[in-house]
Amino acid sequence: DTAVSQTPKYLVTQMGNDKSIKCEQNLGHDTMYWYKQDSKKFLKIMFSYNNKELIINETVPNRFSPKSPDKAHLNLHINSLELGDSAVYFCASSQPGQGSNEKLFFGSGTQLSVL
Amino acid sequence: GDSVTQMEGPVTLSEEAFLTINCTYTATGYPSLFWYVQYPGEGLQLLLKATKADDKGSNKGFEATYRKETTSFHLEKGSVQVSDSAVYFCALSEKNTGKLIFGQGTTLQVKP
Numbered sequence: 013d014t015a016v017s018q019t020p021k022y023l024v025t026q027m028g029n030d031k032s033i034k035c036e037q038n039l040g041h042d043t044m045y046w047y048k049q050d051s052k053k054f055l056k057i058m059f060s061y062n063n064k065e066l067i068i069n070e071t072v073p074n075r076f077s078p079k080s081p082d083k084a085h086l087n088l089h090i091n092s093l094e095l096g097d098s099a100v101y102f103c104a105s106s107q108p109g110q111g112s113n114e115k116l117f118f119g120s121g122t123q124l125s126v127l
Numbered sequence: 128g129d130s131v132t133q134m135e136g137p138v139t140l141s142e143e144a145f146l147t148i149n150c151t152y153t154a155t156g157y158p159s160l161f162w163y164v165q166y167p168g169e170g171l172q173l174l175l176k177a178t179k180a181d182d183k184g185s186n187k188g189f190e191a192t193y194r195k196e197t198t199s200f201h202l203e204k205g206s207v208q209v210s211d212s213a214v215y216f217c218a219l220s221e222k223n224t225g226k227l228i229f230g231q232g233t234t235l236q237v238k239p
Contacts, residue, residue, distance in 0.1 A: 104171075116227060
């Protein structure tokens with residue numbers, strides 16, 4: 013069973029479109045994250061949710077809106093896609109408070125290409 | 128703010144060569160330090176970690192020692208294999224927020 017799964021794996025779309033990436037974790041973790049990895053492999057946190065509550069919201073355009081219907085899911089919706097949004101987006105989860113707060117479990121990524 | 132700096136890649140080595148990937152950090156206080164590895168087409172996985180000064184993290188033949196005096200956490204392996212080819216990320220955990228701050232990643236290519 014995949015611990016953190018995200019779909020789709022590849023997403024090719026036109027500028028101006030709206031798209032969503034879904035993420036689910038079956039580890040029972042309370043905290044979930046979205047990270048963006050650019051073409052130079054630089055990885056930057058975008059959002060973090062703890063038990064459906066937003067706790068980290070980095071400087072990300074308003075076009076990006078995370079949604080957490082329950083603590084096992086954290087979806088990312090992107091409006092009006094731009095060329096600069098092309099990147100690999102990683103979902104991750106962790107369980108704070110058990111001595112392993114910082115151990116993140118990552119999904120395999122969604123490669124978004126905006127044409 | 129806190130930050131992590133890694134050596135530029137790619138690093139290209141022959142099988143059985145010695146590996147060092149340098150990592151230095153800037154942080155308030157004494158953060159926990161980590162190495163994550165990303166194999167091609169996959170997400171990151173925790174490789175090893177150290178939570179206080181002079182701690183040594185180790186896993187799969189890789190080691191890194193938390194050096195407070197030089198604010199470093201260099202990754203080493205005595206004999207690399209082709210299967211070690213991946214991107215390696217150094218990271219720290221911000222004390223106040225628990226947020227992970229990653230370095231820019233170093234690509235390692237091991238040739239047979």
